[in-house]
Amino acid sequence: MKESLIDAVAVLPPTPKRSFSPWRIERRPDPERISLYRISAVLLGLAVSLVVAPFFTSTPPAEFYGAIWSGTFGSPLGMSNVLTIATPLILAGLAASIPYRLGLWNVGIDGQMLMGAWTATAVAFAMPQAPGFLMIPTMMIAGMIGGALWIIIPTFARLVLGVSEVITTFLLNFVAVGWVAFWCTGPWYPKSSAGGVRAEPIPIQGEIGKMDIQGIVVTWGILISIALPFVFWAAFRFTRWGYEVTMIGDNHRAGRYGGMNVRRLLVTSMLMGGLLAGFGGTIYMMGTSGQLSTSLTNNTGFNGLVIAVLAGSNELAVLALAFIYSLLLAGGGSLGIVGVDSDLVFAIIGITLIFGSFGEAYARLRLVRTKSAGARSDSKVKEAPWTINSSH
Amino acid sequence: MTVVTDGAGVSLELNGIVKRFGDLTAVSSFDISFAPGQVHALLGENGAGKSTLMNVAAGFLTPDVGEIAVGGQQVRFGSPKDAIDAGIGMVHQHFSLVEQFTVAQNLAIGARDIGRLTSTKELNTRALEIGERYGLKVSPSKVVGSLSVGEKQRVEILRTLSRGARVLILDEPTAVLTPEESEQLCVNLRSMAGAGATIIFISHKLNEVLSVADHVSVMRGGALVDSLERRECNLQSLAKSMFDDFGTADERPRTQSATSIGEEVLVVRGIQARDERGAVALKGLSLSVHAHEIVGLVGVAGNGQQELEQIVAGIRKPDSGTVSIHGTQVGNVQDALKAGLGYIPEDRRGTGLVPAQPIWLNSILRIYKDNLVSKGLIIKTGKAKKYARDLAESVNLSTNDVTTLVQHLSGGNAQKLLAGRELSGDKSAVVAVNPTQGLDVKAAAAVRERLIQAREDGFAVLLISADLDEVVLLSDRIVVLYEGSVVGEFAAEDADLDEIGRLMGGETSNGNS
Structure with a gap:
């Protein structure tokens, strides 16, 4: 009797195990308002980190918030600073965002910015006597070409040899820094050095003019930077090129089926990324720094990449996020003046971005209360009739 | 080389399983049982419901209705893990191996007989032992990504067996193999069955089924149409039940062209x-x-x-x-x-189609360069939407809002849109x-x-x-x-x-x- 009982236990099937939580994560059927979620999440992160931050510093809260306020909206100088930072940052965001639409990562924006600025400088030094109306457009075009050239090798390495563009674009950043350092310390060594690896300033007529709107002083480069996201937004909606990128970005096989030249599109969108980055570097040098230096970009490229990923294929979201990011950088900068450790500023930026990425996840996924642990019905399974026998 | 499994196999019975996906019934209620010591082939065309049925048996899908019994005991599976605990393991066409890991590391995934900290050497020894135990040769320290498809499949089978599978389900295992590898696999499967395991072999290749199976079940349109011992069937009879109960030429309904064919x-x-x-x-x-x-x-x-x-x-x-x-x-x-x-x-x-995009963008996928909807480099969105609306109307689409995303259309409507698009125009x-x-x-x-x-x-x-x-x-x-x-x-x-x-x-x- 006892033995048979043990036998029975031995062959007893396992009881289905319940999952730990009655909640489970599910893909949203239509993640349409992704950018909205992301931007709201970024703003929420900003609010949370700003509320919490004063507890981690000895600076009195009033002084803390005062510094941030006057470093951004609170003073013409602050606002000038925000817009100056935003000018190249928006372009860097676009430089990452456009290849990203096709699933390509442009991690080399800083390098492309530097090479753009270098090419523009070279052009300026080659025609030092040329008038501004000739020099400025020539420098800008040279800057775009320089940036685009710097992404050609990674683009073709990816297309022909299958080398990941993440690695090649990233590593070329260092090559660009070395190249610029060589010119700054050699051929273009400044007549009066003020420290840092900087080149001789560009001819004065090559600098782009500044606007003064009630004390807010900013180069008119900002107008181009603000206009371009709208231009691209429209291009993706109303042009053949935009249509091709949109469709291929979602389903490259459908693109090929529609008769699109997928490889050519990959090349043009990568070159577009390099061109925008080169233009960003050039415009910053011509309007703000006035000279080429190895620290010209100050990580603008990587910040642009973060913005592009958070904005997720929406150029207007790139604009909005770049502006928020510039507020953070400018406000954070002014905190240093009142004695707040710069690490805290990075922490605020970090927390804000983490919120942003949660917003991204929240936009794609949702928590659902499970009816029973046994009943699983995720959307993937529902798709099965389409996928089951189509292995290609 | 003998291939064995742990202990004797167990029988698997699937009774009255029904599985629907939306409007489509992939498996409609029938009883089928798989006996130990046999290679049982499940034959049918693509979409016949073979894989769905077996995904139910292996806990990947939950049946809408129906019962599963292992060794005569009723079971319910909430996940593949429950199924493997009950001794049912499935090897899919697309392997679930980590390409970057070695064979030994892959065999260790999900294993319960190893601790949290185990040296590479121990893992390799363990992998060799597993290989020897089941009679399938592997090289433990090789990275899976560098293996041939046949070798990967061997690792996948070993992993399933080493986790205690006594019923081994293989979903179209030869589809990815070279003829030599297929042959070797069939030898191995026969050997496992000889040692008492229950082997279920999903296939749509008649010759292969005839060469390896002891028992053949044929599915069509989600139903079981035949279940025969090997000696009772031949190529012709299997083809017949797999594809149709063929009527005579005169009885068949046909819609052949009234017009005589052209050039x-x-x-x-x-x-x-x-x-x-x-x-x-x-x-x-x-x-x-x-x-x-x-x-x-x-x-x-x-x-x-x-x-x-x-x-x-x-x-x-x-x-x-x-x-x-x-x-x-x-x-x-x-x-x-x-x-x-x-x-x-x-x-x-x-x-x-591009499911994440709206109907109107999908409608012009193949004509977006046509003057009808574009002018130079510009897409005429108004014309494109009009074109899409006309198309939607001409095929009786469920919606006439052409900004609806294609992923929200039912399968039938998506296909109507696609077919309509490909048959319209010049x-x-x-x-x-x-x-x-x-x-x-x-x-x-x-x-x-x-x-x-x-x-x-x-x-x-x-x-x-x-x-x-x-x-x-x-x-x-x-x-x-x-x-x-x-x-x-x-x-x-x-x-x-x-x-x-x-x-x-x-x-x-x-x-x-």
């Missing part, structure tokens, strides 16, 4: 091509389709259909041979479109691949109706389908494809379906192969 439109000549793995897929194939004609190309999946459809559509380049439409040679998609070729691919959501030929697969009866009828309409309109239709019923119903001429060559051609009225079934199975026209 040659789509001409394929001497096409040779390779598949992704570099193996020869098409061996100098030639065929032609006339205006007012539907030519049905039948064959078991994987005999070159995919390569052929893509070459005709201009997506793939052949090694040699030509495709022409109305005498114009086609080399790429643009050529094919200009020459007036529509293409309804099998994988409608993976190739034919076209004269169309390639349709499994155009009704996965659709409910009503939607399937609508799509067939559309193809018949196209024929009346003078189209040359090449219908590539795994559904013999459909081919017989629609075609004026039936062409049989086997291993990249045309092995038979029949006018619809004197098509001998037994003969077609045999040819599809790889038998030559006269007697056994």
